[in-house]
Amino acid sequence: MKKHIIETVLEVYDSVSELPKNAQILMKKAQLAREQAYAPYSKFKVGAALQLANGEVVLGNNQENAAYPSGLCAERVAVFAAGANFPGVAVEMIALTVRSEKHKVTTPTAPCGACRQSLAEYEVNQKTPMLLYFMGESGKVVKAASVKALLPLVFDSSFLG
Ligand code: THU
Numbered sequence: 001m002k003k004h005i006i007e008t009v010l011e012v013y014d015s016v017s018e019l020p021k022n023a024q025i026l027m028k029k030a031q032l033a034r035e036q037a038y039a040p041y042s043k044f045k046v047g048a049a050l051q052l053a054n055g056e057v058v059l060g061n062n063q064e065n066a067a068y069p070s071g072l073c074a075e076r077v078a079v080f081a082a083g084a085n086f087p088g089v090a091v092e093m094i095a096l097t098v099r100s101e102k103h104k105v106t107t108p109t110a111p112c113g114a115c116r117q118s119l120a121e122y123e124v125n126q127k128t129p130m131l132l133y134f135m136g137e138s139g140k141v142v143k144a145a146s147v148k149a150l151l152p153l154v155f156d157s158s159f160l161g
Pocket residue numbers: 039042044045046061062063064071072073074075110111112115
């Protein structure tokens with residue numbers, strides 16, 4: 001038996017004002033996108049801003065549905081919009097933020113597992129890491145160097161043969 005240790009290094013910033021300028025600007029866009037989320041059921045609004053290699057910024061927010069599972073997370077709305085409108089263009093940086101109407105979110109909120117998997121599909125294809133910054137409504141911001149850092153043992157097309 002062999003042990004295999006998986007390590008992920010995350011950087012934690014005390015507040016958004018400590019981020020590099022380009023990340024601050026992207027986070028501001030994610031916050032604006034967040035406020036336009038359609039989240040009447042959970043009251044939990046999520047905003048995503050994707051900086052593309054061609055200079056475009058693609059926004060997404062969660063879109064809920066009365067038939068609950070038919071809704072979609074902000075990250076997937078954004079990455080699918082990027083894939084639809086700018087196919088083959090690399091995503092360089094992602095900013096994510098959440099705000100709940102029920103409680104103040106100060107804990108950095110990482111993308112859910114399904115969104116990590118969806119993002120990973122594009123990260124694997126583009127062969128360059130997507131830098132991620134995620135936060136709550138306020139407070140600390142976490143930086144992850146890649147989607148892979150948040151999803152070790154990723155399932156990708158290489159397993160399909
Ligand atoms: N949500 C996202 O948009 N992204 C995530 O990574 C986690 C959850 C949304 C889905 C749903 O509309 C609401 O947040 C509560 O789960």
